Amino acid sequence: GEDVEQSLFLSVREGDSSVINCTYTDSSSTYLYWYKQEPGAGLQLLTYIFSNMDMKQDQRLTVLLNKKDKHLSLRIADTQTGDSAIYFCAELSSNDYKLSFGAGTTVTVRA
Amino acid sequence: DGGITQSPKYLFRKEGQNVTLSCEQNLNHDAMYWYRQDPGQGLRLIYYSQIVNDFQKGDIAEGYSVSREKKESFPLTVTSAQKNPTAFYLCASSTRGPYNEQFFGPGTRLTVL
Numbered sequence: 043g044e045d046v047e048q049s050l051f052l053s054v055r056e057g058d059s060s061v062i063n064c065t066y067t068d069s070s071s072t073y074l075y076w077y078k079q080e081p082g083a084g085l086q087l088l089t090y091i092f093s094n095m096d097m098k099q100d101q102r103l104t105v106l107l108n109k110k111d112k113h114l115s116l117r118i119a120d121t122q123t124g125d126s127a128i129y130f131c132a133e134l135s136s137n138d139y140k141l142s143f144g145a146g147t148t149v150t151v152r153a
Numbered sequence: 154d155g156g157i158t159q160s161p162k163y164l165f166r167k168e169g170q171n172v173t174l175s176c177e178q179n180l181n182h183d184a185m186y187w188y189r190q191d192p193g194q195g196l197r198l199i200y201y202s203q204i205v206n207d208f209q210k211g212d213i214a215e216g217y218s219v220s221r222e223k224k225e226s227f228p229l230t231v232t233s234a235q236k237n238p239t240a241f242y243l244c245a246s247s248t249r250g251p252y253n254e255q256f257f258g259p260g261t262r263l264t265v266l
Contacts, residue, residue, distance in 0.1 A: 084159075084258050085245075140201070145195040
């Protein structure tokens, strides 16, 4: 399958911005997603970006896509304790419409 | 309420026993998926089904089996052939087609003793 890579851990102070990075390899990806998983729960879709866009903003969330470098990032402004979770990057292949997930970045918000 | 339910939330089984995990959705989605989640490895696709009475193997299908007799239901059986079955199992569903927003269930944590 396709490879999606993320750093595993991020620690951020409450009120600061968080930036989670992701790289992918499938140049035919159509959509790229960010999911959030709280402890012991399923995944919740946070936001997505279509491959012909380079930025998308949704309240405190900003997604940046660099197709040339196959790099995706999620910025969370004014990070709160409720943002502590695992964040997964995923890409949708246009070949078979399957999602490939990264290993997840565990974000810890400290006071 | 529309959504995906998985039961049970926690499941314990003895080694060598088959066990079936339930997944039901009332979102009228055609496609359903089973993933396995292990610490530090993200989600890996076990099986998926795009339509009733049809399913395909994902990346790690060995030791698992599924059925899709009804649109709403996609049960997963973890057989005794699965070498390391202890994991968190997630079911998801979506509409078919290029925009594939998958909705996830709450997961079942299976522990094989």
